[in-house]
Amino acid sequence: MASLHISNVRKAYGATEILKNINIDVGDGDFLVLVGPSGCGKSTLLSLIAGLDTISDGEIRIDSDRVNDLHPSERDIAMVFQSYALYPNMTIGQNISFGLEMRKVGKAEREKAVSDAAKLLQIDHLINRRPGQLSGGQRQRVAMGRALVRNPKIFLFDEPLSNLDAKLRVDMRTEIKKLHQRLGATIVYVTHDQIEAMTLATRIAVMKGGVIQQFGTPAEIYSAPANTFVATFMGSPSMNLIPAMLSAEGGKLMLAVGQGSAAARFELPPQSAAVASYAGKPVIAGLRPEAIGVEGGRTPDALREVEVKMLVMEPTGPDVFAVMELGGVEVAARLGADVPHSPGERCKLRVDLSKLVLFDAQTEERIA
Template sequence: MASLHISNVRKAYGATEILKNINIDVSHGDFLVLVGPSGCGKSTLLSLVAGLDTISGGEILIGEDRVNDLHPSERDIAMVFQSYALYPNMTVGQNISFGLEMRKVPKAEREKAVADAARLLQIDHLIDRRPAQLSGGQRQRVAMGRALVRKPKIFLFDEPLSNLDAKLRVDMRTEIKKLHQRLGATIVYVTHDQIEAMTLATRIAVMKGGVIQQFGTPAEIYNSPANTFVATFMGSPSMNLIPSSLATQDAKLFLTMGEGAAAVKLELPPQQAEAAFGFAGKKVIVGLRPEAIGVEHSRSQSAVREVDVKMLVMEPTGPDVFAVIEMGGVEVGARLGADIPHSAGERCTLRVDLSKLVLFDAQTEQRIG
């Protein structure tokens, strides 16, 4: 296994720039997820790492080796595709061992590697079947087994779960997580699904328009989004963005959240106020995750404020209720307890945890502080 260093990498087709100065450093054993909407450049970046496309500028290092000009076969990587790319006329065992056979690995060593991979992926009972006799999840395991036996420096996954149904996606996500924990492998994984990104990654690169919007741990991305795009793209349901303003009063900073006569005025907790004092008198955007609204308990009780709201829509999900509420004259989403004693159309008071609040500059849409 190896580290991966991507330094000032660019990709252009003629005058059209697809990737713009991409910088990423991941350590040995990291699970990097490239996530973003369709067309953001994440698959192009994976292709550059794999050597399936040439870079227009910058440098890619796998371990200590500069691989810019190396053929894919010389990079010591293994790729798992969305389409599985299995040979239909070969058995599971033959599919897994094919790459080793091409490298003229001795038969006994091939057989041991195939048996070990099949056992690890729990497909050893399928070893003599052909791909047509397998389910989607089983085919994906075979594709992963073919990559595993190579023992590469880096595994590359290109949206490997997008062809599976919802339940199987969850199951396979768990299997990939277990696999990473067992192997300690360095993995680069492309997806447009932010749930996959949050659950699998040790590091996430959120991309938009060929630019990395934020690079960090899942907790950093979720709790401290760099801008409003990251705030709304990562998280399900997404973060609420509420037009607001800041003003000082008696050396304290107050937030007026929402619009018009229904706007709510709240004193900011000291930690949030410290970073935002420079924006007093200015327009800001308040970011609040749905779970920060309607809290029963908080580690920062001094940051909890009571706010009058109106329930508009209630959507029970079993363990909780997702509600659309009117707060400060603005519709926002809240994740509430399953036993909440209110119904649609009611006015009530909910507790809002301002320690989880994120402030964005209304002009630049970048996080404040």
């Protein structure tokens, strides 16, 4: 496997800039997920790594080797496409071994590589069938097998699960996760699905408008989003963003969450100097749905009681998604399945302020 280093990479088509100063370092064995809305530049960046397109400025290195000007065949990468791209007239075994055959790999070595990959992906019983006889999930495994036999330095996945139904996506997600754990492979994976990003990645790059909004571990992206875009894009339901006002009273920081006379006021647990400097200023309070209605917490001194009005309740089985009015603003919460409340009811819930994230009201950047 190998490391990947992307330094100050730009891509423009004429006057239209698609990627702007992209900087990413992927360690040996990392699983990097590029995630963002359609048109954010993630697939373009994958094409630049693969060598399917040329960069306008900057540098891409695999290990210590600069690959900007190398042909795709010289970069030692393997790519798995959204469309599977299998040859319908070939058997599964022939599809998997085709790339090795083109590289003049010996027959015995080819057969062993195909057998090993097929067993690893649990498709060895399908080896003599043709793609038209397989399900979508099986075809995607074949496409992965074709990449595996190459034993490349880096695997590139371009939205490989988007053509599958919901259950198959979950199953294949698990298989890809297992594959990464078994092989310790370096993987770059493109998706617009934030659930895929959170479950698969060791590192995530959240993109918007050709710019990386945040690069970090899934836990960092989820718990400490860099700005309100990341906060709302990552997480389902997304983070609640509530207008708020900070004030200093008697040496304590107070937060008024919501609007006008209905705003709920909390005494904050100890905060950073950066947060304290916003006393007297409007901010945006970010709370994940699971931080509202908690029964207990690791930091009990950060729990605060608040009155809410239940508006809509959606049971999902293990829990209930609730929309409620807090401080005169609608927010979403994830509550326990046995929650005793009903729509229209006013009740008191506890909010875990250790999970609170505050953003600058003007720039929408997180206040560190």
